[in-house]
Amino acid sequence: MNSTAAPSTMQIVPIQLDDRSYNIHIGGGLLTAPASFDGLPKAATALVVSNSVVAPLYLDKLLGVLRQRHATVHTVVLADGESTKTWDSLNQIFEGLLSKACDRKTVLYALGGGVVGDMTGFAAACYMRGVPFVQVPTTLLAQVDSSVGGKTAINHPLGKNMIGAFYQPLRVICDLDTLKTLPARELSAGLAEIIKYGPIVDMAFLDWVEANLDALMACDPEAMAFAVKRSCEIKADVVSQDEREGGLRAILNFGHTFGHAIEAGMGYGAWLHGEGVGCGMVMAAMLSQKMGLADQAFVERLTRIVKRAGLPTVAPVLDARDNAGRYMDLMRVDKKADAGQIQFILVDGKGKATVGPAPDAMVAEVINACCG
Amino acid sequence: MNSTAAPSTMQIVPIQLDDRSYNIHIGGGLLTAPASFDGLPKAATALVVSNSVVAPLYLDKLLGVLRQRHATVHTVVLADGESTKTWDSLNQIFEGLLSKACDRKTVLYALGGGVVGDMTGFAAACYMRGVPFVQVPTTLLAQVDSSVGGKTAINHPLGKNMIGAFYQPLRVICDLDTLKTLPARELSAGLAEIIKYGPIVDMAFLDWVEANLDALMACDPEAMAFAVKRSCEIKADVVSQDEREGGLRAILNFGHTFGHAIEAGMGYGAWLHGEGVGCGMVMAAMLSQKMGLADQAFVERLTRIVKRAGLPTVAPVLDARDNAGRYMDLMRVDKKADAGQIQFILVDGKGKATVGPAPDAMVAEVINACCG
Numbered sequence: 001m002n003s004t005a006a007p008s009t010m011q012i013v014p015i016q017l018d019d020r021s022y023n024i025h026i027g028g029g030l031l032t033a034p035a036s037f038d039g040l041p042k043a044a045t046a047l048v049v050s051n052s053v054v055a056p057l058y059l060d061k062l063l064g065v066l067r068q069r070h071a072t073v074h075t076v077v078l079a080d081g082e083s084t085k086t087w088d089s090l091n092q093i094f095e096g097l098l099s100k101a102c103d104r105k106t107v108l109y110a111l112g113g114g115v116v117g118d119m120t121g122f123a124a125a126c127y128m129r130g131v132p133f134v135q136v137p138t139t140l141l142a143q144v145d146s147s148v149g150g151k152t153a154i155n156h157p158l159g160k161n162m163i164g165a166f167y168q169p170l171r172v173i174c175d176l177d178t179l180k181t182l183p184a185r186e187l188s189a190g191l192a193e194i195i196k197y198g199p200i201v202d203m204a205f206l207d208w209v210e211a212n213l214d215a216l217m218a219c220d221p222e223a224m225a226f227a228v229k230r231s232c233e234i235k236a237d238v239v240s241q242d243e244r245e246g247g248l249r250a251i252l253n254f255g256h257t258f259g260h261a262i263e264a265g266m267g268y269g270a271w272l273h274g275e276g277v278g279c280g281m282v283m284a285a286m287l288s289q290k291m292g293l294a295d296q297a298f299v300e301r302l303t304r305i306v307k308r309a310g311l312p313t314v315a316p317v318l319d320a321r322d323n324a325g326r327y328m329d330l331m332r333v334d335k336k337a338d339a340g341q342i343q344f345i346l347v348d349g350k351g352k353a354t355v356g357p358a359p360d361a362m363v364a365e366v367i368n369a370c371c372g
Numbered sequence: 373m374n375s376t377a378a379p380s381t382m383q384i385v386p387i388q389l390d391d392r393s394y395n396i397h398i399g400g401g402l403l404t405a406p407a408s409f410d411g412l413p414k415a416a417t418a419l420v421v422s423n424s425v426v427a428p429l430y431l432d433k434l435l436g437v438l439r440q441r442h443a444t445v446h447t448v449v450l451a452d453g454e455s456t457k458t459w460d461s462l463n464q465i466f467e468g469l470l471s472k473a474c475d476r477k478t479v480l481y482a483l484g485g486g487v488v489g490d491m492t493g494f495a496a497a498c499y500m501r502g503v504p505f506v507q508v509p510t511t512l513l514a515q516v517d518s519s520v521g522g523k524t525a526i527n528h529p530l531g532k533n534m535i536g537a538f539y540q541p542l543r544v545i546c547d548l549d550t551l552k553t554l555p556a557r558e559l560s561a562g563l564a565e566i567i568k569y570g571p572i573v574d575m576a577f578l579d580w581v582e583a584n585l586d587a588l589m590a591c592d593p594e595a596m597a598f599a600v601k602r603s604c605e606i607k608a609d610v611v612s613q614d615e616r617e618g619g620l621r622a623i624l625n626f627g628h629t630f631g632h633a634i635e636a637g638m639g640y641g642a643w644l645h646g647e648g649v650g651c652g653m654v655m656a657a658m659l660s661q662k663m664g665l666a667d668q669a670f671v672e673r674l675t676r677i678v679k680r681a682g683l684p685t686v687a688p689v690l691d692a693r694d695n696a697g698r699y700m701d702l703m704r705v706d707k708k709a710d711a712g713q714i715q716f717i718l719v720d721g722k723g724k725a726t727v728g729p730a731p732d733a734m735v736a737e738v739i740n741a742c743c744g
Contacts, residue, residue: 044711087459098530103709126498128707129525129536130616153501158470164501165537244502335500337475339416 009225010036013232015148016240017168024148024172024232028221031136031175032061037069040170041132043105046070049093049120050111053080054138057181062111062136070107074100078116083269085115085155087163093123104128107170113139113186114146114273118164121152125167135169138178140190140224141274144231145252147172149239155268159333160260166244174232176224184217188310189274191216192255194227195305196281197234199298200251203351205230210305217310250336251353254345255281258315261330265318278311279370287358287366288346298349314372323371324364381597382408385604387520388612389540396520396544396604400593403508403547404433409441412542413504415477418442421465421492422483425452426510429553434483434508442479446472450488455641457487457527459535465495476500479542485511485558486518486645490536493524497539507541510550512562512596513646516603517624519544521611527640531705532632538616546604548596556589560682561646563588564627566599567677568653569606571670572623575723577602582677589682622708623725626717627653630687633702637690650683651742659730659738660718670721686744695743696736 010027030036046066050059055077066073076096078089097106108131110120117135124133135147153164179187191209194216198206208226209216215223235252242249259280263271271279285302288294307313319326328342336343341357348354382399402408418438422431427449438445448468450461469478480503482492489507496505507519525536551559563581566588570578580598581588587595607624614621631652635643643651657674660666679685691698700714708715708727714735719725 087463091459094528094535095530098528098534098705101705101709101712103711104707105710126535126537128534129523129538151501156466156470158467162470162500163466163498165498166501333470333473335476337473338477339475340473 011225011229013229013236015168015236017243020150020168022168022171024174024236026174026176026225026228026232028177029175030173031058031178032065034065034068036173037065040069040134041105041107042069043107044071045074045100045102045106046072046109047074047076047097047102047106048109048111049076049078049116049123051078051080051084051116054112054116058111058138058178062109066109074102078119081269082115082155082263082273083267085119085268087154090119090123090154093119094127097123097127104131106131108133109136110134110147111136111138112142113137114142117142117147118152118161119154121150121167121169122154122164125152125165130167132170135172137172137174139182139186140179141186141193143174143179143228144190145193145235147174148232148235150243160264160268161335162333174228176221176228179219179224182219184310185272187217187219188278189272191309192274192278192281192306192311194231195309196252196254196277197231199281199285199302199347199349199351200254200345200353201234201238201351205234206305213305213308247355250343250355251345253336254347254353255284257331257334257336257342257344258283258327260334261318261327262316264330265326266316271312275312278306278309279313279315282306282313283315283366283370284345285347286369287344287363288348290362290366291346291358293346293354294349315367315370317371324367327367328360328363383597383601385601385608387540387608389615392522392540394540394543396546396608398546398548398597398600398604400549401547402545403430403550404437406437406440408545409437412441412506413477413479414441415479416443417446417472417474417478418444418481419446419448419465419469419474419478420481420483421448421450421488421495423450423452423456423488426484426488430483430510430550434481438481446474450491453641454487454527454635454645455639457491457640459526462491462495462526465491466499469495469499476503478503480505481508482506482519483508483510485509485514489514489519490524490533491526493522493539493541494526494536497524497537502539504542507544509544509546511554511558512551513558513565515546515551515600516562517565517607519546520604520607522615532636532640533707534705546600548593548600551591551596554591556682557644559589559591560650561644563681564646564650564653564678564683566603567681568624568626568649569603571653571657571674571719571721571723572626572717572725573606573610573723577606578677585677585680619727622715622727623717625708626719626725627656629703629706629708629714629716630655630699632706633690633699634688636702637698638688643684647684650678650681651685651687654678654685655687655738655742656717657719658741659716659735660720662734662738663718663730665718665726666721687739687742689743696739699739700732700735
């Protein structure tokens with residue numbers, strides 16, 4: 001079916017969502033391989049969204065392939081970082097589209113990390129009420145989590161990812177070679193989401209991650225290929241069962257309730273999303289223990305793995321006078337909150353997660369115990 | 373099934389869209405009848421969006437019913453008019469929701485005309501990636517067109533309705549009594565969309581509208597009830613076949629290609645949307661004639677009906693030096709445009725519409741002939 005041979009190492013993980021189904025392509029060198037794009041629409045016009053850090057590294061390479069598919073390829077290069085995930089940046093994409101009179105067959109490509117992917121996806125969801133888009137994630141976090149599953153959003157000054165849409169890409173193209181240029185801190189941030197998948201559904205994967213953490217930190221191609229593929233498989237499985245987060249999908253937010261509070265409380269961009277999730281998993285594990293679900297050994301083990309992955313395990317003080325109160329206030333605007341009650345993802349230390357509330361006093365104890 | 377008796381005159385038009393199906397309720401006094409809301413979610417929190425003109429008339433009445441269903445009902449009152457259909461106004465809704473920590477079960481109610489409905493619907497589509505919403509249209513245009521079918525959007529300085537979503541309400545509640553307070557100009561604007569339905573699918577309905585136009589202009593309850601119901605039936609039928617405007621649905625835009633250009637060219641709010649559509653239908657009919665699809669008698673008849681409905685039939689000059697060029701430029705950013713080619717809705721004068729391009733010279737002739 002393919003017009004050119006795919007790189008021999010390419011693996012495909014399907015996401016089953018009826019007429020919104022698509023594939024995740026995983027392998028080295030995919031970004032410059034025309035076969036990676038086979039079967040995608042060849043509209044007259046395309047627009048690539050990237051950021052100021054990724055564009056110098058990969059934009060020309062991607063344009064080289066896309067110009068074989070589209071008569072005109074426009075580009076929008078945004079500033080880097082979570083602090084740019086705003087309406088103003090989103091509007092840069094809309095202006096790029098409208099000023100070039102891009103029609104509704106125009107294909108959008110997201111070339112970058114989670115912020116670029118979330119914003120491009122949301123722009124694609126809204127532009128003329130929906131245009132096709134393709135994810136080309138270049139960070140580990142985006143490859144194993146944010147580019148997969150159709151969650152798109154921007155931040156609002158009053159809350160993270162509060163304005164967005166469920167909108168699926170036509171394909172996700174994970175070029176593992178792009179991870180080689182990733183700063184260590186970003187690699188660690190991605191590892192947080194990889195670590196996450198174990199405790200919520202597959203403890204054998206956590207065992208594997210623990211055993212191969214050094215190889216992953218060294219960006220070993222074979223280890224990385226497996227970690228990305230297994231993460232995508234787990235996410236695909238969960239998302240296929242619950243696309244719009246009616247229930248099950250919420251377990252993917254393990255560590256995110258505390259993590260989002262840290263990110264928002266510190267000001268977006270101060271902590272990377274994955275850093276918030278890493279520390280947040282330690283806090284959620286401790287809460288799970290206090291709730292009688294997990295044992296002390298699991299909490300210690302998870303804390304050790306998070307720390308070894310180069311991630312913070314000590315939470316920041318967000319308010320010197322009422323730190324726990326500040327955390328609670330920030331967590332109450334979480335999307336999972338139900339009638340003002342914060343919902344936590346709790347784990348049993350054996351690969352099973354549940355979603356539910358926890359007593360305020362117990363949550364405060366966890367915050368006090370985890371804050372440096 | 374209903375816990376209280378519905379007003380005896382209530383009629384229901386269903387919209388069939390799989391798991392997004394819903395009903396349009398049409399009748400007098402529905403706004404204050406608890407039965408109108410039977411079966412909708414009774415979440416702890418609701419938010420009503422209205423505008424500064426409609427709120428003094430109907431907000432308290434609606435709140436009286438909603439407070440029986442929701443423990444807390446917040447309100448956001450926007451400025452009036454198409455010029456407020458912007459990101460800034462949309463953000464007023466988001467701030468209303470976030471500042472009150474509204475969760476994702478919160479039900480949004482749109483109380484007002486097309487602008488309020490479009491913005492509330494888009495806010496509902498985006499807030500936490502989607503919350504439930506109910507349309508309570510209070511203008512004729514909103515009752516017969518914009519509140520039905522799930523098209524939501526805001527305007528962008530570079531184009532009308534360019535940023536939006538397909539997002540269906542849970543119900544549309546058309547209280548015909550609200551039309552009694554409608555200014556004559558707004559009533560005429562609504563008649564434009566009612567007139568539209570005849571030429572595209574049902575000439576018998578155009579005959580009926582022509583015969584009953586005086587009664588409609590006088591807001592006769594019986595005539596209005598039939599006009600709203602028949603308009604909703606036609607729209608429901610088209611939308612059920614093509615929810616996301618892959619093809620057929622575009623015929624509902626008869627008159628809108630020229631109309632949008634007039635609205636944008638004059639500055640949003642100078643011409644009402646329905647006024648642009650009214651004049652746009654005359655222009656589209658004339659183009660249909662030039663294309664050999666409709667005859668002169670049909671163009672004259674439609675022009676006469678549009679004029680009798682109190683709508684403009686002479687188009688404005690948008691640029692003294694290159695008027696046709698300006699119209700073309702504005703029409704090229706239309707969402708229906710395909711690779712820069714403007715797509716027009718053309719009619720045969722016998723109740724059938726087609727979508728396609730037209731020669732620039734012919735379009736320019738129509739613009740020159742129609743401009744005063």
